[in-house]
Amino acid sequence: MPSIIDAALLGRWTAASTAALERRCAEIDDINVFPVADGDTGTNMLLTMRAAGDELRRRFREDGWPPTPDGPGCAEAAAALARGALVGARGNSGVILSQVLRGMAEAIADAAGAVDAGALRAGLERAHRLARAAVARPREGTVLSVLQAAAEAARDCGGDSEREVAAAATAAAVAALRMTTGQLPELAAAGVVDAGGYGLVVVLDALATALGRPTDEAPDVPRSRVRAARGAEALTTSRESGADAFAYEVMFLLDGTDDERVAALRADLTAVGDSVAVVGDGTTGGTGLWNVHVHCNDIGAAVEAGIEAGRPHRVTVMRFEDQVPAADGGRFTRERAVLMVVEGDEVAELARESGADVVERTGTPPGADELVAALAGTRARHVVLLPDDPEVTAHAERAASAARRDGQEVVVIPTSSVLQGLSALAVHDPARRPGDDVVAMAEAAAGTRTGGLLVAESEALTWVGQCAPGDVLGISDGEVVLIAPDLSVGALWLAHRMLTAGGELVTALLGADADADLGERLAEDLRRTHPEVDVLVYRGGQADYPLVLGVE
Template structure:
């Protein structure tokens, strides 16, 4: 049982949110009946939290050294990636939490109480016209509950928020007639409950994602049992009138004055509804409106500042899928040996299965994961050669049961990342697999490892404790031990230099569990001096078999 949330546990909460929203996405989309046929609240919430988690995983270590700093990165990532009213509201809730906890290294119960209250207040203020019975009502109920909770224990404060949110969600049909008529609770409020459930799960050590997946599966089975087929209630984007056919969103920078945001909000209220104009407190704003005049909504933004990332969605384009044994068309499954690499993949929407036992018993667990995706087409990306055989065995069994499964062998985690980066579910399944396979094959791989024993390599003998630099599986340099920071830096820069001798525009670096923080800074300085045209992306990979894994594209 946690007594405080440090930076690592805040990250675990973000991961749990993404996993739980992924499990609940379809169910949340399906109950969104207020009031325009669209049904993407669950998808919007998931996209927003994935953007927040992705921002955190891409941030340098110094930017997420404390709980407060980690929450600040999450909040800004959610704001820049917010989708729909629900995404905007969540981004403002996270902003309030981050602002309240900006000065803390670890979050105790009393500070969590204050953070939930501040977050709910900002979330409610994000909407020009808050509506009772929606997700802001559920957030306000959680804030009231933590304020009334007499205990200062972290577990009790988290439990109060989760319990009150669930109770408030059950009451939403009594507050909105359209919910009562449809016999459903509010979709955005359901998402809020998922987020607080995930927080409680992290605090208590419960497997939130597993429980969420089981609950979503049970709900889907209940709908099928009750109606003969799964319900397809495709509905609105959280609030508004069906008089407006489009949703317009954009980020706004370089706002022209202190009153510009307020004026922009007034203009948008005059041309549509579901208006929100909210900022991060540092000059970046997210704008959202439902309207018919797209040009007027964008022009209003131009008058107020500099719009970017403009997105327009037409509600009538939403289409229901035929009920079948498959709940979705496409999925990507990746086995992972480290939680850090798993988190990175989860932020990209990938289904991850941890390799916790021996490879011999792994095929059955991988098969269970493939089946549980409920996807008609599944691509499996084993991150090292040892896992390919297990992936092949699992795919054969899944194909025999009616799923289309393809294994794309990858020799390194960086090749998996390259494949995931080009994955596009809008392409034909076959074309998508080809694109991923080509991206993986085109990524050259390197490693920096510490020799565990004396050996003979292609370039000479090495002793235990020496630092080895490898490219595409072959030793290309040896730095005499001990494996201190200087030796690791020389080996890393040497491998990158030789790999870039064949060309390259992007270097991806995965820091191992034992890698010193200085390693990333040294690589950055080296590339700035020697290859300023090359981009460097650094992630925490958490691998134990290599201090550093490199990819060049």
């Protein structure tokens, strides 16, 4: 009998998990009191699962979704989920969730095509081992206890089908979750179950459902015994446990290292803080990627420990005291955010490095519902939304209206391209009054003229003449303004045309398939012909335009 665990099933599980976490996000955040009552466990797990799903869709972008028999298979899909979760993990709970997906991915790879109930059992067992090994000082009554119960139930399940194993694991996880209240003093005092364990139950329940377990057989997930108003009582409980000894959460990605130096890093971080979690992608030989998490007071010491171990990047720091008080039930944990819609891995990374939260699209524009969820996921009271595409603007406006009805202040700046979005982001200043900041960002976007190059696929009549297949078309303001013989000539001609009206900065984004030489030649030509203009070239990664230009 063929396995029902395949790439398409993993896609359905990811989508179901994300949707379920979106529904339960506020509730999970509400009962988050350990190790710090910062009210973000649900949000962190949701954002981590979204990152996993984004990577899965990128992996299958060229082959189409749903997968085809000739396209990447189950092992490739599972590896993409694990990789996306590792890179996009948020908070301690997100780091643990990434190891759940890594355990499943490694077991599926080892199954060599026979992805059955045995592989599911092995995946949960490996997930438990990886997650527990990731935490420097594991404690019972946390998500680790819930994951252990799920793995043991899967191992001992007498059923032969994947559905039976997943159902047994979920039921055991629910039972273990109920027990967490009595296992940790912090949870008992607040009268709640463990928030990370609750999030894991949501993910396991989505897997059981995706494998065909009837919804009427789903176990009742326990809520908090005493509804935890995320605020004074819960916060005091956590503070009394000593969690306030550390004021900051520090996270970064690490590469250029090895197991020995990672072990030393884990020891160094344990000496300067707590909630230490260091997890990798399983690659050996010094080429792997690691995600590092610690609560500490000395940010510099944590980052320096990373530098000693390898090459840290994507460093993020969150101060617990900066989180917004719980008058809104803990829903908002920061005052300001910029949410940007982009296409392409590299430009998404560029936007994140510039301080934006990102919605990554993979061809199809995100709908209003997806944007509403992303706005909520920022956990910010004031959000500037940059759609970066006229097709997305209408969805963005509907999402903003829905978010405003729910108490979040959202302003849409109708950017028509990613370069306008990056220009707006470049002048964003969280220290300014929100209204003044929006005006500055809107002016920067409006002052950026954009254009791009396309390769003609067929004969057509344009405003500037007849084009043939293979001709390079220069596009500006939605119209063809030039026809060039190749990309290099087209890039220079388009830049010269756009600079006719003046400009101080030219920004070029190279497409996914464009050669690096294209950007280098353009920069060299412009420095010679327009020495007064600064030129910046980035790898944008967009699939449609080989080159996008912006002039400010």
